[in-house]
Amino acid sequence: MADAILDIRNLSKSFGGLKATDNVDLDLRAGEIHALIGPNGAGKSTLIHQVCGGIRPDAGSIRFLGKEVLGLGVAARARLGLGRTFQISSLALDFSALRNVMLAVQSRQGSSFRFFGNVIADTGLTDPARHALDRVGLAARASVPAAELSHGERRQLEIAIAVALGSRALLLDEPMAGMGPEGSRSLTRLLDTLRAEVPILLVEHDMDAVFALADRISVLVYGRVIATGTVDEIRNHPDVRRAYLGAAA
Ligand code: ADP
Ligand code: MG
Numbered sequence: 001m002a003d004a005i006l007d008i009r010n011l012s013k014s015f016g017g018l019k020a021t022d023n024v025d026l027d028l029r030a031g032e033i034h035a036l037i038g039p040n041g042a043g044k045s046t047l048i049h050q051v052c053g054g055i056r057p058d059a060g061s062i063r064f065l066g067k068e069v070l071g072l073g074v075a076a077r078a079r080l081g082l083g084r085t086f087q088i089s090s091l092a093l094d095f096s097a098l099r100n101v102m103l104a105v106q107s108r109q110g111s112s113f114r115f116f117g118n119v120i121a122d123t124g125l126t127d128p129a130r131h132a133l134d135r136v137g138l139a140a141r142a143s144v145p146a147a148e149l150s151h152g153e154r155r156q157l158e159i160a161i162a163v164a165l166g167s168r169a170l171l172l173d174e175p176m177a178g179m180g181p182e183g184s185r186s187l188t189r190l191l192d193t194l195r196a197e198v199p200i201l202l203v204e205h206d207m208d209a210v211f212a213l214a215d216r217i218s219v220l221v222y223g224r225v226i227a228t229g230t231v232d233e234i235r236n237h238p239d240v241r242r243a244y245l246g247a248a249a
Contacts, residue, residue, distance in 0.1 A: 004029055007063040008024060009063075011047070013046060023060075026228070037210060038220035048084070084162070096142065102125040105165075131164075136160040138156050156186075156187070192213060
């Protein structure tokens with residue numbers, strides 16, 4: 001597939017006798033949101049961790065931007081542009097939103113950690129950091145400490161950091177979790193506009209968000225992809241309705 005940014009082939013991973021990932025094929029193309037759905041325990045997070053490099057698959061291949069990344073660790077894959085939203089705990093809560101992004105930009109530039117007092121005056125850091133905050137709709141909150149941001153705003157900040165790191169693909173594992181309806185709607189709008197510059201592999205339980213956003217959906221059940229298709233194809237897929245969506249579809 002010429003425009004596959006991420007191309008997962010024949011991926012398998014067992015935990016003891018449990019096949020958490022069972023011969024999975026999945027790709028992510030430029031400009032798209034590809035949603036990965038499935039019941040609890042289907043293996044969605046395990047799959048994401050294998051793509052990021054935190055879990056080593058037993059077999060298969062993961063090509064990113066045309067390069068096999070299975071031999072690379074988490075940090076090397078991130079440097080290639082494989083972006084994952086950070087856990088909230090990785091934000092520096094006492095620092096402003098802007099400083100949080102600047103720290104990320106600084107690490108991307110590979111400079112040794114500078115005396116922090118100088119960082120805020122460094123336009124080589126502030127310009128891309130402000131751009132990233134603006135990109136996610138947090139420009140007006142730049143000087144607010146991360147600790148004072150709402151849950152939804154912290155998610156936006158994590159995405160700003162992924163943008164500032166130059167991510168070429170985003171892997172989001174349940175970004176809507178714990179958000180109220182308004183937070184979900186605003187994150188949905190953000191992801192909608194972001195896909196044009198960075199394609200997104202989106203694991204999400206919120207089916208309103210999935211149906212609103214997904215260009216394609218893959219359904220994972222017991223570690224296997226049982227269907228991949230458009231929203232309409234997945235809504236009407238008999239196996240999917242039986243295995244997962246049930247009456248909700
Ligand atoms: P999902 O994200 O779709 O809810 P997970 O990927 O978290 O599912 O888990 C898939 C299956 O793999 C589950 O049965 C889970 O208990 C199991 N599993 C996940 N991680 C481990 C692990 N490190 N060791 C053993 N079993 C695991
Ligand atoms: Mg999970």
